Amino acid sequence: MPGARVVKNRTEFEGRIYEQLALVQGIDLRAWPADAELRQVGRPRPRIDGVQRVSGRARYTTDVVLPGMLHARILRSPHPHARVVRVDAKRALSLSGVRAVIHRGNAPRHFAEEVRYVGEHVAAVAAESEEVAEDALRLIEVEYEVLPFVVELEDALKDRSRAQRKESYSRGDVRRGFKEADAVVEATYRTATQLHNSLEPHGAVAVWDGDRLTLHESTQAVFDVRTGVAAALGVGLDEVRVICDFMGGGFGSKLGHGHYSEIAAALAKQLGRPVRCVLDRHEENLATGNRSASLQKLRVGARKDGRLIAIEHVAWSGTGTEAGWVAATTGPTNSLYDAPNVRSEQHLVLTNTGPFSAFRAPGYVEGTFALESALDELAEKLGVDPLALRKRNYARTDPQSGKRYSLKRLDACYARGAELIGWPRRKPGGAQGRTSYLRRGLGVATQVWGGGGGPPSYATVHLNADGTAVVRTGLQDIGSGTRTAIAQIAAEELSLDLDHVRLSSGDTDAPYAPASGGSQTTASVGPAVRLAAADARRQLLEAAAGLMEVRASEARLVDGRVIAGRGGKKLPVSEIFQKLENYTVIGKGSRHPNPSDVWLRSFGAHFAEVEVDTRTGSVRVHKIVAVHDIGRVVNPLNAASQVEGGVIQALGYALMEGRVLDRPSGHVMNANLEDYRVPTAKDVPEVVVEFVGEPDRRANNLGGKGLGEPPIIPTAAAIANAIANACGARVRVLPMTPSRVLEALRR
Amino acid sequence: MPIRLDVNGEARSVHAAPRRTLLDVLRYDLGLTGAKKVCDRGDCGACTVLVDGQPIYACLMLAVACEGKRIETIEGSAPELDAIQQAFVAHDAYQCGYCTPGQIMALAGLLRYLAQPSEEQVRIAVAGNLCRCGAYPKIVAAGLAAARARAKAK
Numbered sequence: 001m002p003g004a005r006v007v008k009n010r011t012e013f014e015g016r017i018y019e020q021l022a023l024v025q026g027i028d029l030r031a032w033p034a035d036a037e038l039r040q041v042g043r044p045r046p047r048i049d050g051v052q053r054v055s056g057r058a059r060y061t062t063d064v065v066l067p068g069m070l071h072a073r074i075l076r077s078p079h080p081h082a083r084v085v086r087v088d089a090k091r092a093l094s095l096s097g098v099r100a101v102i103h104r105g106n107a108p109r110h111f112a113e114e115v116r117y118v119g120e121h122v123a124a125v126a127a128e129s130e131e132v133a134e135d136a137l138r139l140i141e142v143e144y145e146v147l148p149f150v151v152e153l154e155d156a157l158k159d160r161s162r163a164q165r166k167e168s169y170s171r172g173d174v175r176r177g178f179k180e181a182d183a184v185v186e187a188t189y190r191t192a193t194q195l196h197n198s199l200e201p202h203g204a205v206a207v208w209d210g211d212r213l214t215l216h217e218s219t220q221a222v223f224d225v226r227t228g229v230a231a232a233l234g235v236g237l238d239e240v241r242v243i244c245d246f247m248g249g250g251f252g253s254k255l256g257h258g259h260y261s262e263i264a265a266a267l268a269k270q271l272g273r274p275v276r277c278v279l280d281r282h283e284e285n286l287a288t289g290n291r292s293a294s295l296q297k298l299r300v301g302a303r304k305d306g307r308l309i310a311i312e313h314v315a316w317s318g319t320g321t322e323a324g325w326v327a328a329t330t331g332p333t334n335s336l337y338d339a340p341n342v343r344s345e346q347h348l349v350l351t352n353t354g355p356f357s358a359f360r361a362p363g364y365v366e367g368t369f370a371l372e373s374a375l376d377e378l379a380e381k382l383g384v385d386p387l388a389l390r391k392r393n394y395a396r397t398d399p400q401s402g403k404r405y406s407l408k409r410l411d412a413c414y415a416r417g418a419e420l421i422g423w424p425r426r427k428p429g430g431a432q433g434r435t436s437y438l439r440r441g442l443g444v445a446t447q448v449w450g451g452g453g454g455p456p457s458y459a460t461v462h463l464n465a466d467g468t469a470v471v472r473t474g475l476q477d478i479g480s481g482t483r484t485a486i487a488q489i490a491a492e493e494l495s496l497d498l499d500h501v502r503l504s505s506g507d508t509d510a511p512y513a514p515a516s517g518g519s520q521t522t523a524s525v526g527p528a529v530r531l532a533a534a535d536a537r538r539q540l541l542e543a544a545a546g547l548m549e550v551r552a553s554e555a556r557l558v559d560g561r562v563i564a565g566r567g568g569k570k571l572p573v574s575e576i577f578q579k580l581e582n583y584t585v586i587g588k589g590s591r592h593p594n595p596s597d598v599w600l601r602s603f604g605a606h607f608a609e610v611e612v613d614t615r616t617g618s619v620r621v622h623k624i625v626a627v628h629d630i631g632r633v634v635n636p637l638n639a640a641s642q643v644e645g646g647v648i649q650a651l652g653y654a655l656m657e658g659r660v661l662d663r664p665s666g667h668v669m670n671a672n673l674e675d676y677r678v679p680t681a682k683d684v685p686e687v688v689v690e691f692v693g694e695p696d697r698r699a700n701n702l703g704g705k706g707l708g709e710p711p712i713i714p715t716a717a718a719i720a721n722a723i724a725n726a727c728g729a730r731v732r733v734l735p736m737t738p739s740r741v742l743e744a745l746r747r
Numbered sequence: 748m749p750i751r752l753d754v755n756g757e758a759r760s761v762h763a764a765p766r767r768t769l770l771d772v773l774r775y776d777l778g779l780t781g782a783k784k785v786c787d788r789g790d791c792g793a794c795t796v797l798v799d800g801q802p803i804y805a806c807l808m809l810a811v812a813c814e815g816k817r818i819e820t821i822e823g824s825a826p827e828l829d830a831i832q833q834a835f836v837a838h839d840a841y842q843c844g845y846c847t848p849g850q851i852m853a854l855a856g857l858l859r860y861l862a863q864p865s866e867e868q869v870r871i872a873v874a875g876n877l878c879r880c881g882a883y884p885k886i887v888a889a890g891l892a893a894a895r896a897r898a899k900a901k
Contacts, residue, residue, distance in 0.1 A: 050836035053844035056781020056821035063780035248845030479843025648881030
């Protein structure tokens with residue numbers, strides 16, 4: 001196998017392109033052809049860890065209990081902006097069961113002098129029980145110097161120190177484009193701040209063994225937590241081990257280490273005992289990230305024949321206190337349609353609210369709502385069918401780079417989706433429901449996203465003496481079923497049953513694997529695992545051929561048996577190696593770079609059927625049809641679950657979810673799961689899921705791309721378009737609550 | 748204070764402060780971490796267990812109020828559990844799985860009193876159990892499949 005070498009690679013992550021160097025080993029395999037007879041990959045398989053999930057035995061970070069473990073709770077700022085003048089912990093420390101209090105005064109590394117939002121951490125207590133730690137928080141006396149603040153996006157826009165242009169893009173000449181347009185739609189769209197509310201809270205359990213920290217953390221990225229915590233503590237990477245076995249959701253909010261990780265580690269070090277620091281639901285809704293609220297101005301112009309001639313999109317996203325980056329709201333505008341003249345700007349707006357973080361397709365969700373709503377408004381104005389308008393402006397090559405796509409079957413998504421929803425039923429002006437005040441309508445919207453994954457990612461496959469296999473790779477399973485997909489890939493290459501493949505993962509002591517984010521996990525790790533399995537198989541066959549006295553090229557591995565020669569000997573692996581007693585064959589694999597001559601993207605189309613009660617403004621979504629093009633689907637059962645979940649999360653975003661701030665105090669008024677409404681089993685419509693399924697053989701050796709984020713992207717726009725079709729109410733503000741629908745109806 | 752509980756058919760005694768919830772006693776004092784703490788105020792259902800056969804939110808019940816009561820959790824062997832658990836695995840009725848023990852216990856409570864529920868009744872039974880991953884369509888399908896499997900076995 002050729003040794004390590006450094007290669008160039010281009011990867012898309014969370015809507016942006018990154019050019020990086022990566023270290024790879026060996027030679028890549030070609031993707032399986034479309035007609036390959038695969039026995040594991042592409043088959044619906046229940047989760048390999050399903051039994052643990054249904055029996056309560058799955059151990060999540062919050063379930064980790066270690067001998068002598070202490071509980072930490074965090075004191076948070078009641079002010080949206082203040083200077084911490086003094087912290088007095090004397091009374092807290094005198095409470096029975098309290099072991100330590102850390103704050104600005106004694107742990108300046110972990111607490112800032114200036115707090116910038118309600119809920120920023122000010123001090124932390126470690127105590128023998130959670131209840132005592134909670135009691136102690138009330139005994140900590142903090143003197144604050146209260147400072148001026150702004151919490152609402154539209155208030156902060158006026159302030160130049162808070163609103164900054166972060167990105168701009170243009171092609172062609174939009175001014176000339178709009179002059180040549182026969183129809184122009186100009187509209188402003190607004191979206192609310194969405195709170196992740198992963199059911200497992202953010203948290204960590206820290207334990208030191210001498211100089212080495214082991215951190216159990218609920219995270220989407222064990223390696224990024226390791227880097228962050230090592231830097232925060234000023235120690236080497238070898239001194240921090242991060243473990244995440246089962247994980248209760250993250251949706252983008254758990255992509256790095258948090259203040260809770262640092263606090264748990266610092267207290268555990270100081271006290272010489274394990275410390276658990278897990279946030280409660282209120283804290284989750286203040287201090288662990290959110291999807292930015294957005295204000296978006298869009299202009300879309302087209303010729304009479306429906307050909308898009310110009311698009312202009314300016315987006316302001318409220319990032320709270322996060323100044324480093326902003327979501328790519330204008331990404332879909334720049335890349336979805338074949339429009340010759342496009343100009344866009346992305347602004348970041350700082351407010352005194354909790355910092356935003358990635359949230360499942362950050363930016364693309366907000367931007368697609370605006371763009372795909374505007375496209376329907378344009379179709380209405382031109383008097384053309386909205387689906388026809390989209391097909392009319394279909395991008396055959398990537399509009400930004402000019403490159404061909406590795407594969408694009410959005411056309412098939414449109415065709416199949418239209419068939420499944422019954423698109424020909426759609427009439428301008430909608431249809432009447434059971435009674436005169438109920439109006440029914442259909443809507444469509446399109447999704448574009450990355451998710452091709454890329455290097456670096458590594459795996460080893462260890463073959464045991466009885467023919468079973470262990471796959472070792474650091475990846476964590478956010479809950480999407482990645483571990484099962486990875487096991488299927490290894491089982492395919494090793495020709496083993498799925499229950500003979502185990503995974504050792506979620507641990508930084510294993511080979512590097514990337515974050516479970518950016519829809520990249522399976523497409524990044526899977527190809528490395530396939531190569532590792534192929535390497536292990538090759539070594540096994542070489543050794544077996546020697547023992548069987550045949551040439552290695554004549555030996556094949558089928559169902560744990562080595563078959564040598566044409567119709568030759570068939571011997572179980574365990575028998576061939578009987579004399580060896582013990583051995584480990586170790587196969588290695590790394591993720592190779594993406595092709596540089598083509599563009600990797602995933603596509604999809606959602607169709608919605610809704611019923612609007614024109615008396616109350618309430619919207620009932622009856623059906624969502626979701627058709628996605630991600631190349632080869634490794635596990636259609638898990639994949640369908642992921643699409644259903646994305647659609648349902650988007651349904652919440654479209655109709656009910658939104659953080660409510662109290663402007664005078666800066667407090668979040670609905671920081672709980674009663675007032676912040678997420679969909680329940682009673683809210684969900686019929687969701688029909690299909691995949692185009694044609695392998696994208698240029699993408700990687702699996703022929704598949706990622707699916708985590710695509711299904712949340714187009715749903716809100718599809719619902720908005722269906723509402724407009726049903727009753728003529730164009731709602732340009734999310735969530736589309738009954739009062740907003742009524743308001744739009746009256747316009 | 749001392750509290751005697753019947754947990755999954757075993758007599759258990761714990762010493763807990765009067766303010767300790769049943770959920771904290773199960774998780775911290777008895778090591779039964781299947782029931783999850785998500786909201787700790789009765790909004791989400793992740794801590795659902797059966798108390799005297801009824802599904803309840805363990806975070807809203809004080810442990811002292813359970814003195815002498817029969818408590819069944821996901822770790823136990825309630826007669827409904829097997830069919831529901833198998834159906835959840837077969838239907839992929841979860842994603843992250845954090846809400847799963849609560850969903851299953853809510854359905855166990857339903858099937859104990861209603862052997863052949865309608866789809867709407869299954870939906871109502873889990874309407875108090877949030878799933879942020881959005882596994883609802885398959886949770887409902889699994890609930891119905893479990894009911895059918897049990898009816899067939901009888």
